[in-house]
Amino acid sequence: MAAVDLTTHPGHLARRLQQAHYLLWNTMVSEEITSPQFAVLNALVAEPGVDQRTAGERVGLDRSTIAEVISRLGRRGLLDKVRDPQDGRRFLLRPTEEGLRVHRKLAVRTARMNQIFLAPLSADEQTVFFDLIRRVADAAEGLRNPAEPATAPN
Amino acid sequence: MAAVDLTTHPGHLARRLQQAHYLLWNTMVSEEITSPQFAVLNALVAEPGVDQRTAGERVGLDRSTIAEVISRLGRRGLLDKVRDPQDGRRFLLRPTEEGLRVHRKLAVRTARMNQIFLAPLSADEQTVFFDLIRRVADAAEGLRNPAEPATAPN
């Protein structure tokens, strides 16, 4: 009977939270475009012409995953992908007209969905909710990125 | 410039939180056994002899995912899977000796990891953190399970 109480495990809670969000997104926002796809599209709307790696960095996706997401957005005709004439390693990405249209439509629906999702919390609690999650996520991401250890070698 | 600020989107934050957790788990707990696998093993330690569907319900995994996770735990020799003699549709699951040993070892490491993960928050904030996430996740899960609409048909 050495079992552990998972409701006090942040990782388990994070997974459940994400699954719950996934389901709600599917019913309230889109069955075609996923939340990560929208995030990437949103990054391209904010910064048209970025390369793949940067786009991934903006939304927190690694090199492999961002490649897949971009390939799907490309197949749907939501973005253009052209070689950077200045640097033949890069692809420059920007939303198509259709991509902009889809982004606008989904932005509205996403806002509605977030309201429903966060309805159990008061306005103050929502602020705290964002703050706490952001702090934990930022700190954990920082653990993997030594963030330029300036001088001290050891 | 109609781009949206994703740092106020709970779904996006939930994904980043989960990714951060995944990385930390990999470095601090195990590269072999994943967090969902540990969750299932933990459920079997708590309730030896449950069937697959129930185990999935306990940890929040759907029928397809729980089948994959159980198959992996089986391959590693961490659980036994036998037909229920009472009901030939079910498989009864219980941890092996090795499964119990692995569970004990990982439970310790997981506790250590959770401390690191939550270190950016004070003790009070950690309590709030759990409470808020749990409330949002529970509510969203409730939206999909009409939870036995007793009498009212409409």
Place this chain on the structure above:
DNA sequence: CTGAAATACTCAGTGCCCTGATTAATCCGC
């Protein structure tokens, strides 16, 4: 200018997560 290092992207492999369709077994009304 040339070869080594760094960088952007791709590919192969593993695992998580969902839906819809299918199969096998049990349950239940008659």
Place this chain on the structure above:
DNA sequence: GCGGATTAATCAGGGCACTGAGTATTTCAG
């Protein structure tokens, strides 16, 4: 008892997420 509904598990298929290895291009030291 028998046939239809329900239930447990599987299978096929799509998408997200990571690592390690490989390719092409650019950069930079000498």
